[in-house]
Amino acid sequence: MDETPVSSFARFLPAPNSVRAKLIRIVLSTTAIALIVAAIALLTYDLSNYRQSVVSGLSAEAGILALSTAPAVAFDDRAVALRDLSAMQARAAIRVAAVYGTGGKLYAFYARPGQRPPPDTLPVPRTGAQTRGNQIEYAQPIINNGEMLGTIYLRATYDIGARVRAYLGIFTLVILLGMTVALVSSMALQKVITEPLDAMAKVAHQVIDRRDYSLRAGSFGRDEIGMVVAAFNNMLDEVENREKALQATNSALSAEIGVRESAEAALREADRRKDEFLATLAHELRNPLAPIRHAVKILEVPGATDQQRDWSREVIARQVQRMALLLDDLLDVSRITRGRLELRKDYVSLQALVAAAIEPARPLIEAKHHTLEVALPSESIELEVDPLRMSQALSNLLTNAAKYTDAGGTIRVSAALEAEGLAIRVQDNGIGLSAAAMPSLFEMFSQVDSVIDRAEGGLGIGLALVKGLLALHGGTVAASSGGVGRGSEFVIRLPRSTLVPGSLEKVAEAATRPAASGPRGKVLVVDDNRDAAETLALVLGMFGHELLVGHTGREAIELGSRERPDAIILDIGMPDMTGYETARRIRREAWGRKTFLLAITGWGQEDDKEAARAAGFDGHLTKPVDPDQVELLLTNFLNARSGPDGSVGLAG
Amino acid sequence: MKGILVGALCAAVFACCPAFAADLHGEEEVEAAFLYRFAGYVEWPAEAVPSQEFTIAVLGDDNVVQELQRILPQHQLKNRPAQVRRLRRIEDLGDSQILFVGPQFNDELKSVIAHIANRPVLVVTSSDHGLEEGSCVNFLFIDRRVRFEVSTTAAEHVGLRVSAELLSVAVRVQGDKSHG
Numbered sequence: 001m002d003e004t005p006v007s008s009f010a011r012f013l014p015a016p017n018s019v020r021a022k023l024i025r026i027v028l029s030t031t032a033i034a035l036i037v038a039a040i041a042l043l044t045y046d047l048s049n050y051r052q053s054v055v056s057g058l059s060a061e062a063g064i065l066a067l068s069t070a071p072a073v074a075f076d077d078r079a080v081a082l083r084d085l086s087a088m089q090a091r092a093a094i095r096v097a098a099v100y101g102t103g104g105k106l107y108a109f110y111a112r113p114g115q116r117p118p119p120d121t122l123p124v125p126r127t128g129a130q131t132r133g134n135q136i137e138y139a140q141p142i143i144n145n146g147e148m149l150g151t152i153y154l155r156a157t158y159d160i161g162a163r164v165r166a167y168l169g170i171f172t173l174v175i176l177l178g179m180t181v182a183l184v185s186s187m188a189l190q191k192v193i194t195e196p197l198d199a200m201a202k203v204a205h206q207v208i209d210r211r212d213y214s215l216r217a218g219s220f221g222r223d224e225i226g227m228v229v230a231a232f233n234n235m236l237d238e239v240e241n242r243e244k245a246l247q248a249t250n251s252a253l254s255a256e257i258g259v260r261e262s263a264e265a266a267l268r269e270a271d272r273r274k275d276e277f278l279a280t281l282a283h284e285l286r287n288p289l290a291p292i293r294h295a296v297k298i299l300e301v302p303g304a305t306d307q308q309r310d311w312s313r314e315v316i317a318r319q320v321q322r323m324a325l326l327l328d329d330l331l332d333v334s335r336i337t338r339g340r341l342e343l344r345k346d347y348v349s350l351q352a353l354v355a356a357a358i359e360p361a362r363p364l365i366e367a368k369h370h371t372l373e374v375a376l377p378s379e380s381i382e383l384e385v386d387p388l389r390m391s392q393a394l395s396n397l398l399t400n401a402a403k404y405t406d407a408g409g410t411i412r413v414s415a416a417l418e419a420e421g422l423a424i425r426v427q428d429n430g431i432g433l434s435a436a437a438m439p440s441l442f443e444m445f446s447q448v449d450s451v452i453d454r455a456e457g458g459l460g461i462g463l464a465l466v467k468g469l470l471a472l473h474g475g476t477v478a479a480s481s482g483g484v485g486r487g488s489e490f491v492i493r494l495p496r497s498t499l500v501p502g503s504l505e506k507v508a509e510a511a512t513r514p515a516a517s518g519p520r521g522k523v524l525v526v527d528d529n530r531d532a533a534e535t536l537a538l539v540l541g542m543f544g545h546e547l548l549v550g551h552t553g554r555e556a557i558e559l560g561s562r563e564r565p566d567a568i569i570l571d572i573g574m575p576d577m578t579g580y581e582t583a584r585r586i587r588r589e590a591w592g593r594k595t596f597l598l599a600i601t602g603w604g605q606e607d608d609k610e611a612a613r614a615a616g617f618d619g620h621l622t623k624p625v626d627p628d629q630v631e632l633l634l635t636n637f638l639n640a641r642s643g644p645d646g647s648v649g650l651a652g
Numbered sequence: 653m654k655g656i657l658v659g660a661l662c663a664a665v666f667a668c669c670p671a672f673a674a675d676l677h678g679e680e681e682v683e684a685a686f687l688y689r690f691a692g693y694v695e696w697p698a699e700a701v702p703s704q705e706f707t708i709a710v711l712g713d714d715n716v717v718q719e720l721q722r723i724l725p726q727h728q729l730k731n732r733p734a735q736v737r738r739l740r741r742i743e744d745l746g747d748s749q750i751l752f753v754g755p756q757f758n759d760e761l762k763s764v765i766a767h768i769a770n771r772p773v774l775v776v777t778s779s780d781h782g783l784e785e786g787s788c789v790n791f792l793f794i795d796r797r798v799r800f801e802v803s804t805t806a807a808e809h810v811g812l813r814v815s816a817e818l819l820s821v822a823v824r825v826q827g828d829k830s831h832g
Contacts, residue, residue: 070817074689076682076797077821145692147727 020194027186028179035178039171046167047160054093054136054158055129061091062140062152069099069152070144078108085110088154095135096155099142107150118153126151134159196220196229203236213240273443277461284326288319318363324626325360331622332392333461336468343386343472346636347500350381350415350422356632357394358413364402365411373412381415381422382500385473387636388629393469393477396462397426397490404488405430421475421496427489433481441479442467466492473498519638521566524548526556526582527600528574532625536569539627545634553577557585560592566641567596567634569621572612580615587616596637600625682798683791684719687752687776690789691729693818697811700772702747706732709746711739711764712754713778742767752776753787761785772811776800783826788812792823799823 015021065084072080081099088097088110098109098118106120122139124130129138136158142149199217206215216233220226295312298304304312335341354376365372383390394413401411405428412427433441442463463477470477474495481488523545527533530551537547548563550556553574560568568586572579579599586592598619599612612620619633687708706729710717720736727734737748742764745751751773753764758779765775765786775787782790788807792799804827807814819825 071693071821074692075686075800075818075821077799080821144689145727145729147689 018194019197020190023190023193024183024186027182027190031179031182032175035171035175039167039175043164043167043171047164050160050163051129051131051136051158054156055138057093058129058136058138058154058156059140061088061094061097062138062154065097065099065152065154066140066142070142070149073099073101073107073142073149074144074147081108082110091156093156094154095157096153098153100151100153102148102150104151109153115155118155122151122153124153131158134161193225196225200229200232203232207236213243281330285323288323291315292319321363321626328622328626329396329461329465333465333468336465336472341389341468341472343389345384345386346640347382347384348387348390348636350376350383353383353385353387353391354394354413354415354424356387356391356628357398359628360395360626361398361402364399368402368405368407368409370402370405370408371410373410373414375412375414377415377417381417383422383494383498384500385494385498388632389469390473391632393466393492394424394426396466397477397492400462400490401426401428401430401488404428417499418493420493422494422499424492424494425489426492427487429487432484432486433479433488434484438479438481442477466490470494519635519641520544520546521634521638522546522548522563523634524550524556524559524563524565524568526550526553526559526568526574526579527571528552529571532571532623536625536627536630540630540634543627543631543634553579553582553585556582557589560586560595561589564591565595567598567637568592569598569600569625569630570617572599572601572608580611583612583615583617596634598630598633678715679793679798680713680715681719683713683752683778684716684723686791686798686800687716687720687750688723688727688729688734690750690774690776690818691734693815694774694807695813695815696730696749696774697772700747700811701730701732701749704732706730706734707737707746707748708734708750708752709737709739709744709748710752710754711742712756713752714738716752716754745773748773750774750776752778754778761787768810770810774807774812783824788814794823801826803827 065088068084068087069081072078072084085097085099085108088094089112095115096109096111096118099107100122101107104122106118106122109118111117124137124139126141127139129136131137134157136156138154138156140152140154142152196217199220203215203217207213213236216236217229220229292315295315298308298312332341354374358372358374398411398413405411409429413425414427415422415424417423463479466477470492474497476493478491478493479488480491520543523537523540525533525537525540525547526549527536528551533549533551537549541547548559548565550559551574553570553576556568556570559565570579570582574582577585579601583597583599586595586597596619597617598621599608599615599617600621600623601608601612609620618637621629691706691708708720708724710720717736717738724734724736737744737746739745739751745768749772751764751768753761753775755778757764758777761777761779761782762785768775774789776789776791777785777787778791779785779787783801783803783806786806788803788810790801790803792801800822801824802814802819802822804814804819804825806826808827
């Protein structure tokens with residue numbers, strides 16, 4: 001009701017909208033309402049009883065006065081009567097007290113100062129009360145021993161308005177006091193409710209501000225508020241768990257993004273390399289064409305000398321060889337990359353392997369006047385590998401060494417048995433390798449460029465091919481270098497599983513026969529391209545074999561049945577019948593069952609190989625045919641056939 | 653405060669004087685009224701009050717007798733019918749409870765009171781030396797008004813008890829509990 005005492009507490013109170021302020025308002029208003037209702041009830045009751053209580057009070061006073069003044073009246077002692085009346089001085093409400101005689105005449109009276117004296121005759125009936133304005137008059141007879149001696153007259157205040165005002169003042173004080181007490185006690189008691197809420201609100205604010213979901217409000221019993229706090233804490237648990245899960249997901253996602261980004265970068269790098277590679281490829285394929293064209297022109301000139309013609313042929317042969325190697329490497333890398341390369345494992349001596357590897361690299365080594373040192377273990381070592389692929393890998397390393405070493409350098413090939421298996425080292429004193437080049441050295445399309453003469457060429461796939469081939473054998477290849485200009489060393493490591501146990505003596509025995517003076521045989525070359533057939537026959541003839549040449553499938557069968565060759569090399573695409581058909585027919589002949597059949601196709605695809613195998617071919621070659629490879633296959637076949645353990649099929 | 657109060661009381665007294673004076677019809681009437689009123693303020697021994705009537709005896713003053721004869725039939729004293737007995741001589745007293753000795757017998761007061769001896773009779777006199785002669789209550793005339801003095805010694809001597817209310821309006825009280 002009265003806001004003043006409340007506002008004086010204002011600085012101790014919380015914000016007007018807080019629960020605490022609301023609780024205080026509730027307590028104060030409840031208290032005020034209760035007190036006001038009580039006050040109204042009390043006032044109503046009091047006013048309704050006021051007159052009665054005043055009258056009964058006056059009656060009692062008058063009775064006492066009647067008794068006490070009776071002797072004085074009885075014996076006519078006015079002084080004593082006055083003395084008795086003046087006792088009313090102690091009764092604040094009584095303003096006038098008087099004694100009237102039996103005749104109604106005023107006998108004696110007492111009046112408070114400032115009060116109107118009573119009239120001379122009794123103004124009221126001899127008994128009873130009568131209100132007049134804000135005063136009440138009361139009369140009562142004085143009776144002594146049954147004798148009526150006179151009348152007591154009293155005049156008292158009867159001011160309902162003043163009484164109401166007095167009550168209102170008292171009520172105001174009581175209500176203010178009650179509300180103050182209620183305020184103070186509610187400030188203390190409300191903590192039961194506001195403390196959990198405060199704690200919860202504080203935690204909620206901190207959670208919002210700091211994003212720290214590990215905060216918790218304390219425990220506050222098991223009432224509704226305690227349950228709300230507990231539910232709030234449980235909710236925070238849930239939020240915290242979800243936050244953690246979200247963070248885990250986020251970090252997983254960012255890790256995945258990182259992986260994808262690096263994968264993308266790798267893809268871009270690969271793409272870039274591929275672009276470079278394509279440019280290089282075009283360049284490399286085009287390079288040999290100019291010298292070939294020139295050589296052909298020289299050959300076409302009628303007046304060319306023999307020396308010039310020889311030179312032209314050499315140029316053509318060298319460039320073709322180079323292109324063929326290039327394309328072979330390309331195809332092989334492609335196969336390895338797609339996992340389509342299959343190894344044709346066989347037993348081969350380390351010496352034969354190294355010799356076969358040196359052969360293709362020899363022209364370049366000699367051209368640059370390098371010194372080649374070969375240091376192999378004295379004991380004979382036999383390996384179970386794909387001889388063609390292993391010699392190809394080793395040959396790549398040798399070619400590289402020759403290529404990246406200035407003219408007149410030294411190249412050293414060495415092999416040694418180690419704990420893990422066999423290690424073959426190719427060392428040079430060439431341009432070496434920079435540390436920066438090391439990581440991507442064995443990746444496809446990488447190439448040590450800018451330092452070398454572009455004329456050396458290369459597609460940058462040689463080392464990738466080596467690595468892939470070694471991986472197929474379960475082996476590794478590693479490079480090391482003292483730095484740029486300090487030469488390099490490549491090490492091929494073959495696992496122990498590729499070493500043929502207990503075969504050392506046997507291989508050693510076999511190794512006593514020089515590879516070059518191995519068994520020679522009768523070979524039939526069939527190709528509808530006369531040049532191709534003639535040149536291949538010419539080259540193979542130089543290796544010491546007896547050569548026959550045919551140009552159709554029919555011719556192949558005829559020559560085969562008549563001459564009974566050890567081996568037949570068949571072109572697949574022939575006009576009268578395909579190489580496959582020819583091979584099938586040969587295999588049906590009695591003489592052809594053990595003949596070594598080699599297919600020559602323009603494509604090195606796997607299904608071509610499958611078709612060749614299905615048709616009965618022992619091996620498969622891709623155009624342009626490398627005579628050295630054919631020689632290797634032939635040698636191996638003839639060696640195997642003449643060996644103690646009978647016939648063994650070889651393939652490429 | 654006190655002064656104002658006293659002033660108010662004095663004013664009241666003087667204002668009232670003529671009004672009360674109109675009630676007075678002479679000494680005998682007042683004395684008769686006082687006589688029977690005394691009965692209400694005095695206690696007699698139980699055996700001294702007969703069950704039939706309460707008797708006031710008057711020796712000498714016929715005016716008082718007449719007044720009492722007028723008043724008493726209207727009143728009861730000590731819950732009994734009251735009667736007045738006119739005496740010619742003290743020997744006629746009988747079992748009266750109050751004896752008023754008129755001024756005519758003032759010279760014989762000693763013998764009259766001696767006659768009563770120890771009997772429980774309230775002796776009321778109207779003499780200058782009433783109490784000294786041995787009466788219990790003695791009328792006085794002060795400022796032409798009837799007042800009285802009380803001897804509690806004499807009353808107690810005959811086994812009567814005078815109430816303090818009566819003493820409070822007495823002009824003089826003679827006895828142990830005298831207050832002036």
